[in-house]
Amino acid sequence: MRTDELLVAVPEPFPFAGTVHAHGWAVLAPHRWRPGEPALERVHRLPSGDVVTLTLRPSTDAPSPSAGGAVEGSAVAVEVRHAGEALGFEREAAIRDAVRRMLRLDEDLSGFHERCRSRGGRWSRVPEEGLGRLLRSPTVFEDAVKTICTTNVQWGGTERMVRELVEACGDPLPGAVPVSTATRRAFPTADAIAATDPEAFAGRVGLGYRAPYVHELATRVASGALELEALADADLPTADLERELLAIRGVGAYAAGTLLMLLGRYDRLAVDSVFRSFVAERYFDGEVPSEEIARAVYEDWGRWRYLAYWFDLLHAGDEED
DNA sequence: TTCCAGGGGTAGA
């Protein structure tokens, strides 16, 4: 086993924990969140098929120009544990691309920060600390599967389902012979899930009625019938993107809103039980308003509605404005 | 034991 380290340039200020642990994705397999360091570990499958361990940590070392253009400023250090020879250009580039997507380093949140500044009070914290980036997966497929696993289930159930899915279908880290159930694995590819018999798949993962939805999604992606990854860079109005997401079986209004957020579109909300109870408690004295009235709370945030809701939720305990 | 979760699909109106 060999260890290499890459530096990936990040905007400044960059709140590592506030980005990586901004929502639950940091604790879903194949991630491990280590708050004490802080560090995010991920078993990661490269396009070459190699399975490696990535450990992301905040770094104050200045990255070289080749690390992403910035000569000065903070960075994220990526420790790569892998088998075999030196990483080489292609594998290193693939890791950099994955980290940039996970941390949304190419997103421009200046408009959101400007809105927070103008609101003042506890909202000022968001631009001051550089908050607003929410961890996502390296692929839209992984985000879509995980989102389906958040529907109609408590968070502990989501953690269990994703863990079982990874254990059942993910490629193992090399070196563990024989491969045991304790072997850590990467997130399954669409090909791996599609290659599993649908009934056997349902039997091996406790996804309940969601199992056929995930299997169908994987089959469509593996066959090329659904080009899910193309949605990441699709130059489409949000409404068109939302329509494409709603066409996925297992994805309804809530899941489409969550996936739009993961795709960097924040003008929609994801109305679920957490949203309803939070808005009721914070703005309506505990009385649950109609969905229309609840949505209206964030209406004037325009293209930043989801982020406004999310950071309202996260910082609800801060001093009042 | 019952209820319901970070809902969604489907049939029938």
Next chain:
DNA sequence: TCTACCCATGGA
């Protein structure tokens, strides 16, 4: 478009 009913699973 809206409503009622069903859907697996497991934690509370």
